[in-house]
Amino acid sequence: MYFGEPKSTEEEKRVTGIGGVFFKSKDPKALVAWYGKHLGLNTDEYGSTFWWKDKNGNDCSTQWSPFKEDTTYFQPSEKAFMQNFRVHDLETLLQNLKQEGVTIIGEIESYDYGKFGWILDPENNKIELWEPIDKAFQ
Template sequence: MKRVTGIGGVFFKCEDPAKMKEWYGKHLGLPVTEWGASFRWRTVEDPEKVGRTEWSTMKNDTDYLQPSDKPFMINYRVDNLVALLERLKAEGVQIAGEMQEFEYGKFAWIMDPEGHKIELWEPPAEEPL
């Protein structure tokens, strides 16, 4: 079973998320919006299939990264989140919370050995352009 298929996003804490988005937009050309930036791409295996990688700033006091006290979280794309979670549980990996499902995909969280929270994302079959 394939586990991680790519990077789904990078999220990090900062003092002033709006100022940081503005800086990254101005100086590095990130296509920032209210939520961050989305990078659209096509897969090598199927060039008709669209994917995306998200980038977002968060306030230092966000609880979204808890129980981690680290200032960032990486989101990894996966093909079959339910099966992967079953395998990870069997391997003794710490699961953080319950899987959640939205129109933009399924999400679950795990912790690495050094306390980094990792987000796992199974995108919907068809991702919007």
């Protein structure tokens, strides 16, 4: 097992990595510029994308993004952050989570860079689940 590797077997993969770190900010544009200037992040209008390879050599990405302080994207959570996890098979995972009694929020949304679904943890933290298409970013 590699450090940080999920404990699931190949057949029952769930989370495969961190997809992103999202948090509220008073001035996202200024914050992105600060991180670019002082910490050297390669930034764009969304924050910064970190590229890495999984154990099979596939190109993968993790997104770091500040959101406007008044965003409603994290609702119904009242927290100032939202985790995004990369997942293997979003549709099957959401079906399994629903059977396990996990609160599912909304419907799956599909884009050219992947599928998204949302759940709540026991403390009402909204979690975004992302089945990525990493090649869409290259």
